[in-house]
Amino acid sequence: MTAVVELTWTSVCALSALQPEAGVAVLLPDASQVALFRTFDGALHAVDNIDPFSGAAVLSRGIVGDRGGVAVVASPIYKQAFDLTTGACLDDPAVSIAVHEVRVLDDVVQVRCP
Amino acid sequence: MARTLVVVGHGMVGHRLVQALRDRDTTGRWRVVVFAEENRPAYDRVALSSYVDSWVPDDLALAPHGPEVELRLGDPVTEVDRVRKTVTTASGVEQHYDALVLATGSFPFVPPVPGRDLPGCHVYRTIEDLDGIRATVAAARGVGRRAGMVLGGGLLGLEAANALRGMGLSPHVVELGPRLMPLQVDEGGAALLKRLVEKLDLTVHTGTSASSIERDGERLFARLSNGLELDLDVVVFSAGIRPRDDLARRSGLEVGARGGVVVDDACRTADADVYAIGECAALGGMVYGLVGPGYSMAEVVADRLLGGGAVFPGADLSTKLKLLGVDVASFGDAHATTEGALEVVVNDAVAGTYAKVVVSDDAKTLLGGVLVGDAAAYPSLRPLVGRDIPGDPVQLIAPSGGGVELALPADAQVCSCHAVTKQDITDAIHAGECADVPGIKACTKAGTGCGSCVPMLKKLLAECGVEQSRALCEHFDHSRADLFEIVRSTGVTTFSALIAKHGRGRGCDICKPAVASILASLDTGHVLDGEQATLQDTNDRFLANIQRNGTYSVVPRIPGGEITPEKLIVIGEVARDYGLYTKITGGQRIDLFGATVDQLPRIWRRLVDAGFESGHAYGKALRTVKSCVGTTWCRFGVQDSVGLAIELELRYRGLRAPHKIKSAVSGCARECAEARGKDFGIIATENGWNLYVGGNGGFTPRHAELLVSDVDTETLVRVVDRFLMFYVRTADRLQRTASWIEAMDGGLERLRSVIVDDSLGICADLEAAMAVHVESYADEWRGVLDDPEKLSRFSSFVNAPGTPDPTISFREERGQRVPVPLGLPEVAAR
Numbered sequence: 011m012t013a014v015v016e017l018t019w020t021s022v023c024a025l026s027a028l029q030p031e032a033g034v035a036v037l038l039p040d041a042s043q044v045a046l047f048r049t050f051d052g053a054l055h056a057v058d059n060i061d062p063f064s065g066a067a068v069l070s071r072g073i074v075g076d077r078g079g080v081a082v083v084a085s086p087i088y089k090q091a092f093d094l095t096t097g098a099c100l101d102d103p104a105v106s107i108a109v110h111e112v113r114v115l116d117d118v119v120q121v122r123c124p
Numbered sequence: 125m126a127r128t129l130v131v132v133g134h135g136m137v138g139h140r141l142v143q144a145l146r147d148r149d150t151t152g153r154w155r156v157v158v159f160a161e162e163n164r165p166a167y168d169r170v171a172l173s174s175y176v177d178s179w180v181p182d183d184l185a186l187a188p189h190g191p192e193v194e195l196r197l198g199d200p201v202t203e204v205d206r207v208r209k210t211v212t213t214a215s216g217v218e219q220h221y222d223a224l225v226l227a228t229g230s231f232p233f234v235p236p237v238p239g240r241d242l243p244g245c246h247v248y249r250t251i252e253d254l255d256g257i258r259a260t261v262a263a264a265r266g267v268g269r270r271a272g273m274v275l276g277g278g279l280l281g282l283e284a285a286n287a288l289r290g291m292g293l294s295p296h297v298v299e300l301g302p303r304l305m306p307l308q309v310d311e312g313g314a315a316l317l318k319r320l321v322e323k324l325d326l327t328v329h330t331g332t333s334a335s336s337i338e339r340d341g342e343r344l345f346a347r348l349s350n351g352l353e354l355d356l357d358v359v360v361f362s363a364g365i366r367p368r369d370d371l372a373r374r375s376g377l378e379v380g381a382r383g384g385v386v387v388d389d390a391c392r393t394a395d396a397d398v399y400a401i402g403e404c405a406a407l408g409g410m411v412y413g414l415v416g417p418g419y420s421m422a423e424v425v426a427d428r429l430l431g432g433g434a435v436f437p438g439a440d441l442s443t444k445l446k447l448l449g450v451d452v453a454s455f456g457d458a459h460a461t462t463e464g465a466l467e468v469v470v471n472d473a474v475a476g477t478y479a480k481v482v483v484s485d486d487a488k489t490l491l492g493g494v495l496v497g498d499a500a501a502y503p504s505l506r507p508l509v510g511r512d513i514p515g516d517p518v519q520l521i522a523p524s525g526g527g528v529e530l531a532l533p534a535d536a537q538v539c540s541c542h543a544v545t546k547q548d549i550t551d552a553i554h555a556g557e558c559a560d561v562p563g564i565k566a567c568t569k570a571g572t573g574c575g576s577c578v579p580m581l582k583k584l585l586a587e588c589g590v591e592q593s594r595a596l597c598e599h600f601d602h603s604r605a606d607l608f609e610i611v612r613s614t615g616v617t618t619f620s621a622l623i624a625k626h627g628r629g630r631g632c633d634i635c636k637p638a639v640a641s642i643l644a645s646l647d648t649g650h651v652l653d654g655e656q657a658t659l660q661d662t663n664d665r666f667l668a669n670i671q672r673n674g675t676y677s678v679v680p681r682i683p684g685g686e687i688t689p690e691k692l693i694v695i696g697e698v699a700r701d702y703g704l705y706t707k708i709t710g711g712q713r714i715d716l717f718g719a720t721v722d723q724l725p726r727i728w729r730r731l732v733d734a735g736f737e738s739g740h741a742y743g744k745a746l747r748t749v750k751s752c753v754g755t756t757w758c759r760f761g762v763q764d765s766v767g768l769a770i771e772l773e774l775r776y777r778g779l780r781a782p783h784k785i786k787s788a789v790s791g792c793a794r795e796c797a798e799a800r801g802k803d804f805g806i807i808a809t810e811n812g813w814n815l816y817v818g819g820n821g822g823f824t825p826r827h828a829e830l831l832v833s834d835v836d837t838e839t840l841v842r843v844v845d846r847f848l849m850f851y852v853r854t855a856d857r858l859q860r861t862a863s864w865i866e867a868m869d870g871g872l873e874r875l876r877s878v879i880v881d882d883s884l885g886i887c888a889d890l891e892a893a894m895a896v897h898v899e900s901y902a903d904e905w906r907g908v909l910d911d912p913e914k915l916s917r918f919s920s921f922v923n924a925p926g927t928p929d930p931t932i933s934f935r936e937e938r939g940q941r942v943p944v945p946l947g948l949p950e951v952a953a954r
Contacts, residue, residue: 023922031630031658034922041930046922050620050630060931065946066674067931071662071721075632078598084633086662086670091633 019113019120022046028054028119033070033083035059038123044110045070046121047094049081055094056110056121061085062099069107126155127222129429130211132201132371134158137402137418138227139166139186142193144426154223154429156193159213161200162250165189170415173283175254176290178814178830180793184251204375206395223397225425226372226385230365230403230413235275239337244344245359248274248284257358261291264342264357270294273346273356275334276363277304282447284362285326289448294325296354300333300363308443308454312471313496316478320450320497367404367411380406389435390428391421399425412439416541419573423543440540442509444502444576446873453499456492456509457482465491468517479521481505488512490520503580507536507546538580541573546584553588560585562863579869596857597634600627604782604857608642612853617648619659637661638857641744644780645852647900650907651780652914663742666918667904668724669715673932673943676724677717678704679741680731681777684751684769684789685712694734698727705940711748711786713739718941720929722920728905737903740778744858746785746848749773750798754791754808763808765791768837772806775841776848778901782855782864785848786820800828803861804844809833813840817847818862818872826862829872832880845894846879846887853890 022036028048036044036056043059047070059067064087072083077100082091090101099105111122129145131138142156160166167184175184189195196213203212204224212218232247234240244264246257261272272288274281277299285295297304303314304321318328332350337359339345344356367384377393377400378386384406391399391407402418403411412418417439427434442455460467464485471478477497483490490508495501501521511533513520532538534547548568552558557567561581565571571578594603600623602610607626616622619639623631631639640659644651651657651664663669668676680695695714699706702723704716719727728738741747749772752758754765769789779785788799789806799805805816811834819828832843855864868874877883879890908914919925934941 021923027922029658031655032917035920035929037921037924037927037930043921043929043931064672064674065931066672067929068662068670068674071665071670073633073636073661074630074658075599075636076630077632079629081630082632087672087674089633 017122019115019122021115022119022121025114025117025119031074033072033074035067035070036121038121040123042123043067044121044123045072045083046112046119047074047083049074049094053081054112054114054119055081056112057083057092057094057097058107060107061087061090062105062107063088063090126152128220129154129156129223129225130201130219130221131156131158131225131227132211133227133229133402133404134160134162134166134195134197135227135229135402136166136169136186136415137229137422138225139189140419141225141227141401141422141425142189143187144423145429146190146193148426148430157219157221158193158195159199159201159211159219160195160197162252163198164251165195165197167251169249172248172251172254173287173290174830175251176258176287177833179258181251183830201371204371204398206375206398209397221397223429224399226398226400226404227402227422228368228371228404230367230411232361233364233366234361235333235363237275237334237337239339240361242337242339242344242359244339244357245337245361248280248287248360248362249365254287257287257360258291260358261288261293271296271354271356272358272360273298273334273344273354274360274362276361277301277328277330278307278362278364279305279443279445279447280362280364282321284360285321286448288358288360289325293357294327296327296329296356297321298329298332298334298348300331302331304328304330305452305454308458308494309452309496310459310480310494312469312480313452313454313478313494316471316473316476316496317447317450317452320476321448324448326448365403365413367406369404372400372404380409380411382406382411384411389424391425391436392428399428401425407436410439412441414439414441414443416440416442416573419541420543437543440537442506442540444499444506451495451497451499453495453502453506454493455502455506456490458492458494460491462491466517468521470518470521481517481520483513483517487517490517493521495521500579503538503577504532504583506540507532507538507580511536532580538584539568539570539573539577542569544568544570549581549584550588553585553590559590562866575871594856596638597632599623599629599631599635602626604638604642605854607639608645608853611639611642612646617643618655619643620655631659633661634857637664637744640664641780641782645897647897650902650911650914651904652908652917657914657917666721666724667728667738667742667908668719669742671717671943673946674929675718675720675932675943677715677741678719678724678727678731679709679713679715679739680736681739681773682713682748683773683777684749684766686751686766686770691734691736694731694736698730701730702727703934703941705942709741709748712750713741713748715741718934718943720920720932721918722925722928725909725915725918729909732903732906732909738778738905740904743778744781744783746773746776746779746781746787748786749776750786750788750802752789752791752794752796754789758791760794761791761808762810763791763813765789765797765806765808768806768813768840769797771837772841772844775898776844778904779848779852779897781848781852783858783860785851785861801825802828804828804847806840812836815840815843817875818865820860820862822860824862828862829865831872831876842891843879846890847875849890849893850875850879850886 033047044056045059047055081094084091097107097109199213201211272293273296274284277297288295335349336347346354369379372385385400401421424434444453460482469480481493532546558564595601636659749769751765751769755761786802788797788802790797790799791808801819807814814833815831816828817831933944
């Protein structure tokens with residue numbers, strides 16, 4: 011038997027509601043949470059909102075910036091940095107968070123998720 | 125079974141012996157019993173003159189011994205029975221010893237001047253002596269001209285003169301020799317020293333002595349051998365010391381021709397179980413009156429007691445000190461007594477500096493030197509004594525610009541207080557044990573004695589290739605202080621503009637909050653205006669303190685800890701209505717825990733409507749000014765500590781700084797507000813306020829040090845204005861005031877010269893900057909409540925603003941709500 015996971019696009023907010031480098035939290039239909047960011051160059055990133063080091067749903071409240079040119083968010087709890095593009099933790103190679111696809115349709119930001 | 129060491133005397137040297145032995149005797153081979161004559165434990169006698177700044181004996185305290193050391197105060201040893209190996213004390217206690225160390229010190233020499241025993245004549249050696257001088261001065265208050273005479277113009281005499289000056293007297297210093305500090309300083313240096321100290325209201329009489337002292341009513345009259353008559357409030361003898369060797373004499377031990385218990389280079393007397401150290405010992409025919417050689421002897425005995433073979437390394441009589449604000453240093457063969465020695469002198473009467481080096485007859489080897497007015501070259505010159513000079517000797521003391529960089533040989537002693545060589549330090553650096561000055565201090569002890577070698581430690585770090593990079597992070601090559609000046613002078617108001625012009629990349633969680641803090645310190649509007657909001661750490665971003673489950677705590681300001689019952693009730697009601705866990709903080713405020721992001725503005729609305737405002741518990745900013753209840757209620761209080769605490773807290777509220785700033789005000793010397801554990805602490809005196817700076821609790825607790833004393837409120841506020849603004853402008857990121865002061869070249873003295881004496885001429889500017897802050901302060905909570913755009917960012921989810929975060933849940937503990945630990949099964953079950 012093959013499990014088929016269907017991914018759908020969830021509309022989140024207007025693009026104009028995203029201030030550059032200020033994250034927001036998104037509640038998905040399955041009650042999971044995503045941290046959504048618009049970086050300075052206009053790119054959109056969505057990653058898990060739960061910080062794996064503390065268990066708290068806080069990554070949307072982290073400071074966005076770069077490490078050696080890689081766009082990152084730093085957890086507000088213990089300050090580990092996560093690559094916004096890959097989800098990899100730059101301070102602990104054993105840890106990573108999930109990344110989610112993001113698109114803009116008619117000025118509405120959508121996140122792809124289960 | 126442990127053997128018993130009895131130490132007779134608990135001065136600085138006795139204290140050092142006990143510390144050294146306890147540090148090294150890890151297997152408990154020795155039980156230590158100390159009998160002390162004084163009623164207080166050893167204190168920093170070298171700094172005795174600073175006692176008059178605060179009149180708080182604890183300010184001179186040395187690190188206490190552990191409880192395993194038996195310290196018997198006020199019970200001097202009166203007899204030693206070397207056959208039975210016992211000592212007997214004044215109170216009749218008999219104590220057996222396996223080893224005995226005499227550390228009885230010295231007593232002041234009082235020349236046989238007629239009238240020397242009159243009331244108002246004192247010696248200068250102990251805290252009690254200074255208390256006695258103070259009492260005499262107080263009793264003489266208001267009668268005639270305020271003057272004191274110090275007999276003796278050596279190091280100690282000038283210290284005593286400084287103490288008299290601190291009590292508001294004009295000191296006369298009378299020295300029998302032809303110049304001041306005859307032991308340490310040569311004629312040229314002493315002439316400059318005399319000129320510099322006479323500017324400070326001292327009168328120096330050299331080549332003369334007191335021939336008589338008489339009392340007439342409340343006054344003392346001294347006649348000098350040159351015919352001069354002085355009308356005085358007090359007379360202080362500091363004409364040298366004599367070893368206290370009477371106990372040794374009575375027990376049949378040999379004493380030297382000029383006194384002192386005769387010991388060998390292991391500090392051992394003819395009796396193999398009896399040692400003598402410090403000023404009571406005669407080693408190689410010499411009695412040393414400096415603490416440095418005494419410490420060396422203590423180290424030798426500690427090593428010998430543990431089976432080592434240490435010998436006295438020879439005394440380094442080098443001295444560097446600040447007398448009455450004048451730098452004086454003397455090292456090696458300062459008087460050119462070596463045969464054929466040559467002297468090279470640079471005497472700049474205009475600049476007020478004198479420098480001399482003494483070199484060998486072939487001008488190749490440094491033998492010694494004297495520096496007056498500016499002793500900055502001391503730490504690099506002293507270790508070179510006895511070594512080859514690179515190039516022309518005059519280059520060693522040429523005014524800055526012409527000076528050569530000196531490469532120290534590996535075995536040169538950099539720290540003479542703790543006998544640490546350059547090699548010891550560089551080895552520790554190369555082994556990766558330390559990478560900064562505090563690290564070197566911790567692992568080698570270098571720099572922890574007199575501190576004069578600290579500039580050299582910095583040079584050694586640089587020599588070892590330890591990059592003392594002050595770059596803030598990968599995005600800026602500047603230090604925080606540099607960035608502050610850039611922002612201040614260019615008037616740039618956004619992070620984007622700053623990083624585009626002066627940095628690289630897009631910033632990070634280090635530089636963004638640092639720049640946000642700088643912008644806030646310069647009062648460029650609300651901390652959440654526009655782009656600034658994205659620079660803030662989550663605490664500043666949500667104006668509350670994040671907790672482990674992602675909720676926040678709320679702390680309203682309660683200035684000075686004073687609160688009305690009505691306001692207390694409002695806090696209780698808000699906590700109850702929002703189910704907030706409530707705890708009293710250490711800073712006399714109330715912390716309300718467990719608020720979610722979307723609840724924060726509603727909680728603030730209730731608090732603000734009741735007259736509260738943000739307490740800035742979340743910011744690198746002034747937190748709280750704690751206070752005791754003060755003179756209004758307390759029967760011991762001498763000033764209104766609550767009133768001052770409120771005034772200060774309201775003045776500096778909201779001031780963003782490199783780190784948090786804490787303060788406290790105590791209404792009397794009992795210090796119930798714990799002000800000396802604060803960045804700036806104020807303790808009331810009968811005459812005004814004492815201001816202490818640089819204290820903190822936390823990982824490395826520090827006591828604040830006295831900056832100014834007995835000042836009125838206006839002066840106090842002015843000095844605190846300068847202190848805080850200077851700190852805000854020049855400290856590194858996350859540097860508390862204690863390490864900021866420590867990292868300054870010159871430490872507290874440097875700070876004092878800048879913000880009290882205005883040596884840089886910036887005080888008016890610092891005060892003006894603080895005035896701008898005070899003027900432009902606005903409550904940050906209200907700033908959010910009044911701005912719909914800011915308010916809109918306080919929502920749980922951008923796509924479901926009213927929905928609570930499903931990961932947050934609470935359980936009950938002792939009647940209050942506390943977080944359910946995240947990641948535990950209970951979370952999954954909900």
